[in-house]
Amino acid sequence: MPDVLEVWIKRLRDPDIEVRREAVRQLEAIGDPAALGPLATIFALDPDLEVRKLAQWAGKSIYHAIERRAAKAQEINAASLEERRTAAEILKKAQSRKPR
Amino acid sequence: MDLKVLQARLRDPDQWVRVEALRILAMVDEVRALRDIEWVFKNDPEPGVRQVAQWAGQIVYAAYKQQQQQRAAGAEVDRQREERLLNSLVDTSPATYQAMQAQLLQRELSDALRAESNPKTKPTESGEFPALPEAAALSAPPARDTQQDMKQVTIQADDRPDMLDLLDAGLSDEFFED
Numbered sequence: 001m002p003d004v005l006e007v008w009i010k011r012l013r014d015p016d017i018e019v020r021r022e023a024v025r026q027l028e029a030i031g032d033p034a035a036l037g038p039l040a041t042i043f044a045l046d047p048d049l050e051v052r053k054l055a056q057w058a059g060k061s062i063y064h065a066i067e068r069r070a071a072k073a074q075e076i077n078a079a080s081l082e083e084r085r086t087a088a089e090i091l092k093k094a095q096s097r098k099p100r
Numbered sequence: 101m102d103l104k105v106l107q108a109r110l111r112d113p114d115q116w117v118r119v120e121a122l123r124i125l126a127m128v129d130e131v132r133a134l135r136d137i138e139w140v141f142k143n144d145p146e147p148g149v150r151q152v153a154q155w156a157g158q159i160v161y162a163a164y165k166q167q168q169q170q171r172a173a174g175a176e177v178d179r180q181r182e183e184r185l186l187n188s189l190v191d192t193s194p195a196t197y198q199a200m201q202a203q204l205l206q207r208e209l210s211d212a213l214r215a216e217s218n219p220k221t222k223p224t225e226s227g228e229f230p231a232l233p234e235a236a237a238l239s240a241p242p243a244r245d246t247q248q249d250m251k252q253v254t255i256q257a258d259d260r261p262d263m264l265d266l267l268d269a270g271l272s273d274e275f276f277e278d
Binding site: 033036037039040041043044055056059060063064066067070 | 101102120123124126127128129130152155
């Protein structure tokens, strides 16, 4: 069974303008960064202005979503690092209080 | 696929990878990559890639200029809003502003007099200040009438309207408009 992403990427080259528009919308909804390259090609080369604008909108949407996820992951990492440090300090204090 | 990945792809040995990276950067208006695009335009061995870099550079540069204009416009809006707030405090209700100033001065004077007359507040020989006395209970603020005209506000020593009430009364509706 062909990959859904591959199907919609293939439809970006369809001669029918409505099919290309729908393919762009679907790729934006899927949000896979692998679609950025094909969308960029449409942005650069599609004969229809509206399709090029739509491709740019979809590309920006996917790109900024990737950035937001990366920023969030960084935040979570920083927070968990802080939590691990705090836990280590507490353990150290607890061990120092243990009766020998 | 983030900015770092795309920047690395601009130096890929495969020219089609470089072209795709340039197209993506142009599509998403990535102004942070402007210098990298310029470098490709000046240094890439392939003329076709340099041409794509020129096209991408023009698009990203236009986005950068637009961003600068939006920032300047935003700063101007903030500055105008601040000015409106200050004007609403001073021009619309000068009495409120003056009342606030008078109240501030009065408090400073009474604090200074209290400090002078109370030996407990003078530093000890060791140079350390003794503990502060308990604060006196404040008088209850007067009941607020939002429709009252605040042009004449009299401050008396025993009747100290709440500073925040004065501030609220002095603000015009204009400040809260978007």
